[in-house]
Amino acid sequence: MGISQHPDGMTSITRSSVCPHDCPSTCALEIEVIDGSRIGAVRGAAANSYTDGVICAKVSRYGERTHHPERLTMPLLRTGPKGSRQFREISWDEALDRTAERFIALAAQHGAETIWPYYYAGTMGLVQRDGINRLRHVMKYSRQQKTICTAVCEAGWLAGVGRFIGPDPREMAEADLIVVWGGNPVNTQVNVMTHIAKARKARGAKLVVIDPYRTGTAVAADIHLAVRPGTDAALACAVMHIAFRDGFAERAFMAKYADVPEALEAHLATRTPEWASAITGLAVADIEAFAKLYCETTRAYIRVGYGFTRMRNGAAAMHAVTCLPTVTGKWAHRAGGAFWSNRDIYHWDKTLIEGLDAVDRATRTMDMSRIGAVLTGDRRELGSGPEVHGLFIQNTNPVVVAPNSTLVMRGFQREDLFTVVHEHFMTETAAMADIVLPATMFMEHDDLYQAGGHSHIQIGAKLIEPPGQCRSNHEVLQGLAIRLGAIHRGFEMTAADMVDSTLRASGWPGMADIQERRWLDAQPDFETCHFVNGFGQLDGKFHFAPDWSRIGPNHAVMPKLPDQMPVIDAAQADRPFRLVAAPARSFLNSTFTENATGRKREGRPTALIHADDAARLGVTDGGLVVLGNEQGSITVHARIGGGMQAGVVVIESIWPNADFIGGRGVNTLTSDDPAPPLGGAVFHDTAVWIKTASAALAVAAE
Numbered sequence: 001m002g003i004s005q006h007p008d009g010m011t012s013i014t015r016s017s018v019c020p021h022d023c024p025s026t027c028a029l030e031i032e033v034i035d036g037s038r039i040g041a042v043r044g045a046a047a048n049s050y051t052d053g054v055i056c057a058k059v060s061r062y063g064e065r066t067h068h069p070e071r072l073t074m075p076l077l078r079t080g081p082k083g084s085r086q087f088r089e090i091s092w093d094e095a096l097d098r099t100a101e102r103f104i105a106l107a108a109q110h111g112a113e114t115i116w117p118y119y120y121a122g123t124m125g126l127v128q129r130d131g132i133n134r135l136r137h138v139m140k141y142s143r144q145q146k147t148i149c150t151a152v153c154e155a156g157w158l159a160g161v162g163r164f165i166g167p168d169p170r171e172m173a174e175a176d177l178i179v180v181w182g183g184n185p186v187n188t189q190v191n192v193m194t195h196i197a198k199a200r201k202a203r204g205a206k207l208v209v210i211d212p213y214r215t216g217t218a219v220a221a222d223i224h225l226a227v228r229p230g231t232d233a234a235l236a237c238a239v240m241h242i243a244f245r246d247g248f249a250e251r252a253f254m255a256k257y258a259d260v261p262e263a264l265e266a267h268l269a270t271r272t273p274e275w276a277s278a279i280t281g282l283a284v285a286d287i288e289a290f291a292k293l294y295c296e297t298t299r300a301y302i303r304v305g306y307g308f309t310r311m312r313n314g315a316a317a318m319h320a321v322t323c324l325p326t327v328t329g330k331w332a333h334r335a336g337g338a339f340w341s342n343r344d345i346y347h348w349d350k351t352l353i354e355g356l357d358a359v360d361r362a363t364r365t366m367d368m369s370r371i372g373a374v375l376t377g378d379r380r381e382l383g384s385g386p387e388v389h390g391l392f393i394q395n396t397n398p399v400v401v402a403p404n405s406t407l408v409m410r411g412f413q414r415e416d417l418f419t420v421v422h423e424h425f426m427t428e429t430a431a432m433a434d435i436v437l438p439a440t441m442f443m444e445h446d447d448l449y450q451a452g453g454h455s456h457i458q459i460g461a462k463l464i465e466p467p468g469q470c471r472s473n474h475e476v477l478q479g480l481a482i483r484l485g486a487i488h489r490g491f492e493m494t495a496a497d498m499v500d501s502t503l504r505a506s507g508w509p510g511m512a513d514i515q516e517r518r519w520l521d522a523q524p525d526f527e528t529c530h531f532v533n534g535f536g537q538l539d540g541k542f543h544f545a546p547d548w549s550r551i552g553p554n555h556a557v558m559p560k561l562p563d564q565m566p567v568i569d570a571a572q573a574d575r576p577f578r579l580v581a582a583p584a585r586s587f588l589n590s591t592f593t594e595n596a597t598g599r600k601r602e603g604r605p606t607a608l609i610h611a612d613d614a615a616r617l618g619v620t621d622g623g624l625v626v627l628g629n630e631q632g633s634i635t636v637h638a639r640i641g642g643g644m645q646a647g648v649v650v651i652e653s654i655w656p657n658a659d660f661i662g663g664r665g666v667n668t669l670t671s672d673d674p675a676p677p678l679g680g681a682v683f684h685d686t687a688v689w690i691k692t693a694s695a696a697l698a699v700a701a702e
């Protein structure tokens with residue numbers, strides 16, 4: 001792309017790239033590379049029809065992260081007690097030799113399953129994110145169930161719709177009503193707002209936001225429905241009740257495309273607005289008004305977020321929401337229907353990247369969200385296999401992000417656990433490691449990206465050299481494979497070769513071809529993404545009565561038809577508040593918490609508290625409060641407001657634990673209970689008590 005000469009003699013070239021972060025937007029980027037070695041301005045590609053020239057503030061300042069003085073640049077060996085942050089620099093050979101020798105010895109002593117490679121989506125590049133599975137499978141190390149983010153959404157979406165596709169997200173710009181249900185795109189995927197803004201400008205479209213508190217997205221909305229957390233299925237059922245009652249049920253659509261419409265209608269007879277009002281805390285008139293607006297608007301696009309599913313009843317809630325456009329037949333119309341993820345449009349063959357030809361189904365699989373239980377020897381997780389004595393971590397920061405962090409920390413402190421963490425920064429997880437390895441960032445290695453929230457396949461190529469001795473995830477896996485005797489053709493290829501081969505094996509053009517075009521739009525045609533040719537179930541129908549046994553093992557508790565499941569951690573006498581642990585705007589999970597600009601914007605860990613609750617508890621704006629439950633307690637500053645119902649409290653995060661007074665972070669309070677039927681973390685499903693700090697001190701002194 002463009003080359004420019006600066007007055008001071010520097011040259012800068014603008015290069016195409018793609019945002020690697022765990023965000024549905026997967027923005028097409030244009031990055032200014034200065035003198036071949038530094039990152040300047042980062043912009044969204046205007047020519048990409050989804051990015052449309054817009055990216056979030058945190059990535060527009062990416063130089064702050066890339067050229068951060070605290071970046072890890074050398075392998076480190078722990079010299080003090082675990083967590084002491086005392087390390088000395090060692091060579092890569094020593095670091096990899098030590099890791100491999102220890103893994104070989106541990107596997108000989110306890111069996112290969114004693115090693116647990118553990119990862120998530122720090123980078124979403126397919127090669128650098130998922131390559132760890134190749135090492136896992138070849139070595140027969142323990143497998144990982146990926147539950148920390150999407151499992152609950154997946155279960156609920158599959159139950160009814162049956163396939164991870166949906167109406168083209170760009171159709172939002174052509175809708176007359178957009179319902180953002182349980183997500184906060186102003187913070188978490190800004191491009192959704194771009195397409196909503198287009199619809200509002202061109203068509204006077206209405207925006208409805210369903211969220212327990214007044215997020216930036218809710219502020220922008222025409223209607224904000226501030227539900228009690230964990231009650232979305234009740235709202236969806238009442239809207240369907242009204243649709244049947246008032247003649248908006250599309251019976252012909254359902255006769256063709258749904259399994260049991262008559263049974264659904266009979267079931268919903270008692271799911272009245274009054275019933276839903278008592279559960280959700282919304283006024284009957286507000287439920288009626290929303291239902292009328294939704295039912296009367298043909299082009300009504302529901303953009304479902306993840307937030308409302310991070311609940312013990314989240315899968316049932318997702319299923320209930322997806323039933324709405326089925327009852328009202330909106331899937332059939334342009335800009336109508338519901339969308340969560342486009343994952344299934346890409347038909348990847350990941351054999352090479354993940355070593356799927358080496359999988360041994362007999363090896364144990366453990367739930368990543370239950371890492372605390374795993375590391376502290378809980379037999380429900382370990383099964384009959386060995387305890388975990390070796391952890392190899394890439395792309396995630398579980399000491400901060402995983403639920404029940406006190407238990408997680410206890411696990412990481414075990415003296416008989418050997419932990420290797422490959423990271424950009426000395427995160428709180430890296431600080432617990434025996435060996436820390438320095439990782440490249442996205443513009444320092446090659447990779448391939450798919451977008452969950454739109455339809456583009458993109459290549460992010462290496463643009464600059466990494467600082468110091470940083471190595472990519474793929475290179476580290478290669479270095480370990482040779483020492484462990486792990487044989488697979490994937491370890492012999494460069495990352496670029498893996499990108500090219502994977503594209504071709506999956507039926508897409510090769511790497512150079514896609515780079516030439518800048519991206520490939522994989523959007524399926526209208527008939528496919530609107531399910532005109534049938535839904536993703538075997539019978540081609542949407543299922544109001546899902547066969548939950550096909551979805552997850554804990555299916556017996558699931559409702560037969562869409563319904564409010566009374567299984568949440570409900571408010572009760574000793575824990576009268578419902579806590580929502582929502583994402584902050586300037587951080588992405590715990591990433592970007594290293595940057596001064598974002599930290600300044602976020603201020604400090606803060607609990608948003610309703611004015612009535614604050615008055616009753618004697619909490620003042622800016623005062624200290626303690627929130628607790630049976631897992632522990634945390635101390636934060638209070639802010640009065642937030643637009644939620646009384647009895648709801650919100651902490652935006654994920655601040656490092658060390659930023660909280662006393663060092664215990666928000667996930668001290670969140671539970672590692674797996675949501676039925678498939679598992680999945682329940683980050684926004686927590687009942688807590690709240691005291692002023694002085695009241696808590698007085699109790700402690702008794």
Ligand SMILES: Nc1nc2c(c(=O)[nH]1)N[C@H]1C(S)=C(S)[C@@H](COP(=O)(O)OP(=O)(O)OC[C@H]3O[C@@H](n4cnc5c(=O)[nH]c(N)nc54)[C@H](O)[C@@H]3O)O[C@H]1N2
Nearest residue numbers: 182183184188210229230305306307308583585587588589
């Ligand atoms: N700035 C920023 N961007 C991010 C992230 C981040 O941490 N920060 N995280 C990234 C990741 S990994 C993901 S998965 C996505 C997630 O992005 P989202 O889909 O936006 O999901 P959540 O992050 O869980 O929370 C979104 C909203 O759900 C609301 N919510 C909580 N409980 C309920 C409920 O019971 N009902 C309803 N209706 N709403 C509820 C919360 O109040 C919050 O405003 O964002 C990605 N983008």
Ligand SMILES: Nc1nc2c(c(=O)[nH]1)N[C@H]1C(S)=C(S)[C@@H](COP(=O)(O)OP(=O)(O)OC[C@H]3O[C@@H](n4cnc5c(=O)[nH]c(N)nc54)[C@H](O)[C@@H]3O)O[C@H]1N2
Nearest residue numbers: 120122123149394395396397401422424439581589590591
């Ligand atoms: N309280 C609360 N907790 C939550 C959530 C919530 O809403 N509330 N959301 C949950 C959700 S949705 C998710 S997805 C999880 C996510 O949690 P994590 O997956 O832990 O996400 P991050 O905190 O962003 O950490 C990713 C780490 O990967 C590193 N990394 C990035 N790129 C690379 C790379 O190329 N190589 C290597 N080796 N490392 C790299 C980054 O430096 C960063 O430290 O958190 C969950 N935790």
Ligand code: SF4
Nearest residue numbers: 019023026027056059
């Ligand atoms: S909106 Fe999401 S994908 Fe786009 S630049 Fe920001 S973090 Fe990256």
Ligand SMILES: [Mo]
Nearest residue numbers: 022148149150
């Ligand atoms: Mo996530």
